[in-house]
Amino acid sequence: MLKYALKRIIKALITIFFILTLVFFFTRMSGDPTNWILPDDATEEQRIEMRHSLGLDRPLHEQYFEVMTSLFTGNAGRSYNYLRPVSELYAERMGATIRLGLISFSLAALVGVSLGTIAAVKRNSFFDRFTIMISIAGSTLPNFVLGILLVFLFCFVLRLLPSGGASSASSYIMPVIAMAVGPMANIARLTRTSLLDVLRQDYLDSARAKGVSEHVVLIKHALRNALIPVITVIGLQVGTLVGGSVVVETVFSWPGIGSLLINGAKMRDYPIVIYGVMLISVAVTVMNTLVDLSYSFLDPRIRDNA
Amino acid sequence: MKKQHAIPPMIIFLLVTFAFIFIYSLLAPVLYPIDLGATDIINRLKPPAFADNGSSEYLLGTDSLGRDFFIRLVYGTRNSLVISLSAMAIAVVIGTLLGVVSGLYEGWVDYIISFLIDARLSIPFLILAIVLASVFGSDKVTMILIMGFTGWATFARLIRGQILQLKKQNFIEASRSMGASSIRILFEHILVNISSILIVEATLRLSSFIILESSLSFLGLGIQPPDTSLGVLVSAGRDYMLTNWWLAIIPSIVIVIIVLDVSLIGDWLRDKLDPKLQTNR
Numbered sequence: 329m330l331k332y333a334l335k336r337i338i339k340a341l342i343t344i345f346f347i348l349t350l351v352f353f354f355t356r357m358s359g360d361p362t363n364w365i366l367p368d369d370a371t372e373e374q375r376i377e378m379r380h381s382l383g384l385d386r387p388l389h390e391q392y393f394e395v396m397t398s399l400f401t402g403n404a405g406r407s408y409n410y411l412r413p414v415s416e417l418y419a420e421r422m423g424a425t426i427r428l429g430l431i432s433f434s435l436a437a438l439v440g441v442s443l444g445t446i447a448a449v450k451r452n453s454f455f456d457r458f459t460i461m462i463s464i465a466g467s468t469l470p471n472f473v474l475g476i477l478l479v480f481l482f483c484f485v486l487r488l489l490p491s492g493g494a495s496s497a498s499s500y501i502m503p504v505i506a507m508a509v510g511p512m513a514n515i516a517r518l519t520r521t522s523l524l525d526v527l528r529q530d531y532l533d534s535a536r537a538k539g540v541s542e543h544v545v546l547i548k549h550a551l552r553n554a555l556i557p558v559i560t561v562i563g564l565q566v567g568t569l570v571g572g573s574v575v576v577e578t579v580f581s582w583p584g585i586g587s588l589l590i591n592g593a594k595m596r597d598y599p600i601v602i603y604g605v606m607l608i609s610v611a612v613t614v615m616n617t618l619v620d621l622s623y624s625f626l627d628p629r630i631r632d633n634a
Numbered sequence: 635m636k637k638q639h640a641i642p643p644m645i646i647f648l649l650v651t652f653a654f655i656f657i658y659s660l661l662a663p664v665l666y667p668i669d670l671g672a673t674d675i676i677n678r679l680k681p682p683a684f685a686d687n688g689s690s691e692y693l694l695g696t697d698s699l700g701r702d703f704f705i706r707l708v709y710g711t712r713n714s715l716v717i718s719l720s721a722m723a724i725a726v727v728i729g730t731l732l733g734v735v736s737g738l739y740e741g742w743v744d745y746i747i748s749f750l751i752d753a754r755l756s757i758p759f760l761i762l763a764i765v766l767a768s769v770f771g772s773d774k775v776t777m778i779l780i781m782g783f784t785g786w787a788t789f790a791r792l793i794r795g796q797i798l799q800l801k802k803q804n805f806i807e808a809s810r811s812m813g814a815s816s817i818r819i820l821f822e823h824i825l826v827n828i829s830s831i832l833i834v835e836a837t838l839r840l841s842s843f844i845i846l847e848s849s850l851s852f853l854g855l856g857i858q859p860p861d862t863s864l865g866v867l868v869s870a871g872r873d874y875m876l877t878n879w880w881l882a883i884i885p886s887i888v889i890v891i892i893v894l895d896v897s898l899i900g901d902w903l904r905d906k907l908d909p910k911l912q913t914n915r
Contacts, residue, residue, distance in 0.1 A: 343753045351765055358769045468897040470845040472852050473886045476868060476875075480883055484875055571758030575849050589761075590853050593768035601765055609757045616756060 333621055340617045345396070347609045348602070352395050355598040356388070364596055365408050382406060395602055404606075405599040407592070414603045418585055424494055425577070425584030429569055431500065432507035436569075437562050440512040444519025444558075445551060448527065459516060466513030471572045475506040475579035492581035503580045507572050511565035518561045523554040556626050563619030567612045645902050652895050655888075659712035666705045671860035674700030679878055697881060698874060706862050707885060713863040714851075715892070717778055718843040724782025725843075726836055729789025734824070736790065737797025747790065754787040759842070760849055767855040777856055781846055785839070792835055796828045834907050838900035841893045848889055864889050 361384065362375040370378075379385045383394075383405055391405075398404035402415040410417060447459035482502060483491040490499045526532075527550055535545050577586035585604060592600030641649075658665075674696070681687055682695040682703070694704040736747035754762075766780040800806060806823055814822070850856035851865030859866060864885045871882030 339752070340756075343749075343756050346749075346753050347757055354765065354769050464897065464901065465894065468841055468893045470849060470889060470893065472849055472865075473868070473889050476872065476882055476886050480875060480879060484879065567756075567758045571760040574760060574764065575853065578853055590764065590855075593764050594854055596768055601768060605757065605761065605765055608761055612758065613756045 329624075332624060336617050336620055340613045344606075344609055344613055348396060348606055349392075351602055351605050352392055355602060358596070360384075361408055361596070361598065382408065395606075398603065398606070404603045407600050408597045409592075409595050410597075414599045417588060417600065418603060418607065421583055421585045421588050424582060425573055425586060428500070428503055428507065428577075428582060428584060429573060432504045433511070433566070433569055435504060436508040436512040436515060436565065439508075440515025440562075441519050441555070441558065443512075443516040445523060445546075447516070448520045448523035448554075449546065451524065456520075459520065463513040463517040466509045467517065469509065470575075471506050471510060472575045472579050474509060475502065475576055478502045478506060479579070492579075494583055499580075503576050503582055506576045506579065507569060510572065511562075511568055514565060514568075515558065515562055519554065519558050522557050523550060526550045526554040556623065559626065560619055560623055563615055563622075566615040570608050570612060642902070645899060648895050648899050652892070652899070655711060655892060655895075656715055659708050659715060662705075662708045662712045666702075666708065668702075668705060670701075670706070670709060670862065672701070676700065679874065681878075682880055694880065694884060695878070697870065703881065703884075706867060707888065710862040710864045710867045710885065711888060711892075713774070713857055713861065714844060714847050714865070714889075717774060717781070717857075717863070718840065718847045720778045721781030721785060721847070722836060722840055722843045724778065725785035725839075726789055726832065728782065728786035730793050730828075730832065732786065733790040733793025734797055734820070737794040737801070738820075744794075748794070751787045751791050751794075754784070755791075759784055759846060763846060763850055764853070764855055767850060772850070772856050772858065774857070774861075777847070777850070781843060785843060785846075788839065789832070789835060792831065793828055796831060797824060800824055800827055830907055834900065834903045837896065837903055840900070841896045844889070844893055844896070 360375075360379075361382070362370070362378045366374060366378060376385070383391065394401075394403060394405065398415070402413075404414045406412060407414050407417060443459050443463075447456040450456055479491050479502065482489040489501055490496070493499055532545055532549055535549050536542070540549070573584065574586035574590055576582065577584045578590055581587070585607065588600060589604035589608075591597075592604065677692075677696050678698055678700040680689070680692050680696040680700075683690050683693050685695070692702050692704070694702075694707065697703050697706065732747050732750070736744045762784045763780055766784065767777070770776050770780065772780075800823070806819060809819055809823060847856060847863065848865035848868070851863045852869045853865075854869065857863040857866050859870070867885035868882050868889070871878070871880075871885065874881050875883075
């Protein structure tokens with residue numbers, strides 16, 4: 329088990345290292361940043377000074393080393409536009425994104441598993457068909473479209489909710505829905521399929537024959553096994569959520585890291601882009617590794633095969 | 635006995651709808667030969683024909699620069715579909731190539747390709763595309779390349795798995811023992827066997843390419859005005875939601891229709907291919 333865990337963690341570290349290297353070299357390929365930071369008529373002296381103040385005149389390997397260690401040192405250079413350390417900019421906005429992400433993620437997992445379970449137990453009922461329909465619609469609807477439709481309905485037609493910002497509790501409602509619906513639909517769909525598979529197994533009948541009540545059979549015997557593949561999917565939704573947060577934050581003017589990253593990308597503010605990609609790939613990779621490990625913990629067959 | 639191979643009416647409807655939208659939008663330059671950049675400020679923000687004070691001159695009214703919104707919608711749909719389909723074609727080719735190579739040659743080649751697949755999948759599709767768009771810009775061709783080069787990994791992973799399974803099958807062994815060359819086995823047995831699963835996966839994934847394109851354009855990192863795409867239209871319409879709601883809502887609904895249409899067809903194809911799923915779903 330320990331060996332397996334170690335192997336996964338080393339692989340995760342190499343992956344992050346690889347992605348960052350790639351992004352670092354991509355962003356350095358696009359030429360001299362002073363070309364788009366400074367006005368066209370800037371003198372060569374001003375350009376040299378700008379390059380110096382942003383640390384761009386240092387040898388490439390030094391810059392590379394700084395970027396690679398910046399997750400631990402927090403020293404990831406200064407933003408070209410805000411002229412402030414990027415780690416500081418991200419730290420200020422991290423909380424809003426994490427709050428939104430956690431609420432959406434919990435909601436998606438909770439509602440998704442519940443919907444999927446009820447649909448499987450009441451197979452072919454109206455509720456089942458309804459769940460299937462909702463989950464197909466939910467998993468295909470792009471979240472910015474959902475966001476726009478929500479704003480139109482709740483803000484402009486019904487005038488119930490604020491269209492953006494993070495000033496009050498009610499401003500969480502629409503962003504959370506826009507972010508949670510996609511992952512929720514995927515989770516519901518998989519829970520249903522997985523539980524239907526398990527419900528056919530003979531060992532449930534033997535549990536019933538022993539006199540175990542139907543509720544206990546469902547929750548302790550069936551759901552527990554059915555949720556193993558679901559956990560993987562729940563873990564994979566973290567990536568979807570992170571990608572989605574960028575869009576949803578833009579739609580709702582949410583003061584989080586997603587909108588910071590987008591504005592950075594639009595203005596070619598590469599320190600912001602690199603640091604953002606690093607945070608995101610670390611978060612997603614850590615989550616995927618945890619899911620992998622928990623999976624093998626829940627299902628011994630996997631860890632023995634590794 | 636129930637007919638096994640009949641296509642359900644619902645699917646026929648979806649196919650016809652998609653074909654109509656696709657062909658109609660492809661014909662945009664022929665049907666509406668206009669300059670997308672030309673503006674007509676006097677006629678800005680005219681209401682659509684269905685509104686109380688609308689006229690039939692502009693079916694869906696005009697946008698904030700006085701351009702006919704219906705024509706822009708057709709052009710936008712055209713760009714979104716053409717870019718997504720081209721990008722997907724690139725992703726399928728790269729993915730299949732890497733998947734086949736990685737599945738056939740075990741050892742370090744497989745190791746490297748599998749690592750690339752994992753690395754690519756450990757960062758969300760959209761985030762990677764955002765980074766690439768900010769570095770390389772976003773004219774149409776660049777966008778197709780960016781989306782193609784970010785979307786290959788799921789195809790590669792799928793094909794690799796299929797190849798690994800196929801390699802164990804007896805008929806390939808039999809063919810080899812009868813003296814068939816590797817190339818012949820590849821084309822006659824392996825590619826034929828993975829083609830149906832590839833078609834299903836491509837149909838299922840097409841919606842994510844459409845979503846990616848419209849998201850990038852919505853965020854301002856895709857198609858740039860005056861050219862347009864569904865994402866650009868939604869993004870531009872957002873500013874007029876209070877007075878001219880249709881400018882944002884109609885392109886949103888077009889996106890929903892296209893994406894839902896494609897996904898439902900993909901779902902149906904998958905069920906058709908995998909009878910095991912039919913009892914489950």
